[in-house]
Amino acid sequence: MTIKIIIKILKKTWYLFLIPIVYMAVAFTNLLPPQFNLFKKNEVKLIETPVLIKEIKEIGELVCAEYYGEVYADLFEAYDDVLADTIGKDSLYFDRMFVKYKYLEEYKKRIDGKSENEELNRAEEEVLNLREQKKLISNANDSLKTEIDSLEQQLSKLKKRKEKKEVTKKINEINKQRKVKVKELRTVNKKIELAEKTFMEIKEDLNSKDRKIADFIKNNNIVYLGRGKVIAGMDLMVLHDNSIDTLSTDTLRVKIPQPSLLDTIINPWFIRYKEDLLGNNDDKKKGKKSKKEKGVYGYEVIIAKKKNYSYDDIKLVKNKCLTKLADAAISRNTIEMAETTATDVLVSFFSLMGYSEIIIEFEASGNTNLPAQQN
């Protein structure tokens, strides 16, 4: 009856259902103007806004080495860093973090489940202890058996009745002890069986949790590739009156701070324009970006399983890229190279000023090896 009514209504109002179908058809063929097209993805266009100067700072940095690198980082390795930082923090802090980072709470719950690792270790230890116990009992049993065997051999050789009786008594006593040992062995075997079962159950449970964590990461991850540069050198603003000493008319001693990482930079663009940003003549001649060149992104998404990551999530992954790039620069001896170059640069600079012997000394400073950029 109801079906009949529905069919009747459909027959009368079929044209109403046609409207969305026609709209969708027209929308997908791009015939609608963009403001009426719900399905059209708009072109991302920046609204023109001014560039304002916030601060002008006097600096004196000598850049001596530059490392260009490419690194990658994913959301969950960045989450691991966040969780490592939360040790000893209160629940309010966690709440704030969970609001900021979309998948952190869920990830933490799954990671916390892994604390059963200790339980697995305990179960394994118990199995091993029981096995050791079994070994001891069976060894004792074996030695009793050998004793019985030797006594039986002795018995077969004996002729006197009294002696035979004594040996038989001994054999019976040892047999009694063996029976106890066999009983103990059975109990231990049962215990081992039980402990092994528990161990396997915990292991299986942990494996399934590991699989679940791996699946969760796989299904929610975002991986960014970061390309940028790390600049190493020293801050010469700290030079003081005693930093430059004229030892003689030909000899000069210069004390400079130890080089460190001055900046770790990953910009939205890695390679964009070849021409000088100030439009200096020298570089204009070197050639502008050819029409065929596309440019290379500084940050590039490699894998993104979701479309709705929070802005803080993205920031976190990008920061992880920065840290990794700074680490890569340090491991490639960027600071050591900065030290060598600084010596060369200063020696050649002061020799141009008329000095034939220049001694460069590095003074230890507190902030060496810090990835300084990151604002």
Next chain:
Amino acid sequence: MPNTLKISKYKQMKKILFISFASIFLFLLNSCETGPDRSTVVGKLKSSSKLSTVEYTITKVVSSKNEGAIKTYFFAETEARIKAGIDLNKLKEEDIIIEDKKINLTLPQIEIISFSYPSNSFRVIDRYTYDSKLAPWKNFNFEKRDELFRQAEDDIKQRIKDLGITETAKKNTIKFLEPILRSIGFTEIYIKFKDEEDKKNNNEEQADESKEAETKK
């Protein structure tokens, strides 16, 4: 006879096919866009000798909107840092003239030493950022935001020339070098920059040209 005809026709066809495939292949090869080869840049460690004497921190609002039946907005405050100075490698022997306690130093022209537009300085203003639940494809997701930041970087770089960074860097470089030169015994210090000299030369050349033109008249 007809057999040899068939063979020659077959050979001709083969030739035509080969030529057309080769030309298509060459066309495709030529039409492939060649991006800058990042492998030549990435993973490289190079020495440099640049002296930065000024750092500008600039701000820019990055904003975009989708207008139409479903409206979405994106609004963020961003910060960039620009360091400018000179490349000491470009300093030549002939750029330094020393006469007893007097030094004439012609420094290389000011250049941008580093440009940094770090993502951790980007602050999305939630109050002005609207997403749509009805049409999520209209929202500014992370990919669209990255695209906006790339456009913003282009915009900032185009405006660097107008920030007066060159003049400030020149002043600071002189301010930085003067005490060092004084400490090694120079009492009379004259510092200028290459571009000023170029400008002077250009002006002189232009003046000469106009004089010549006048005399010709």
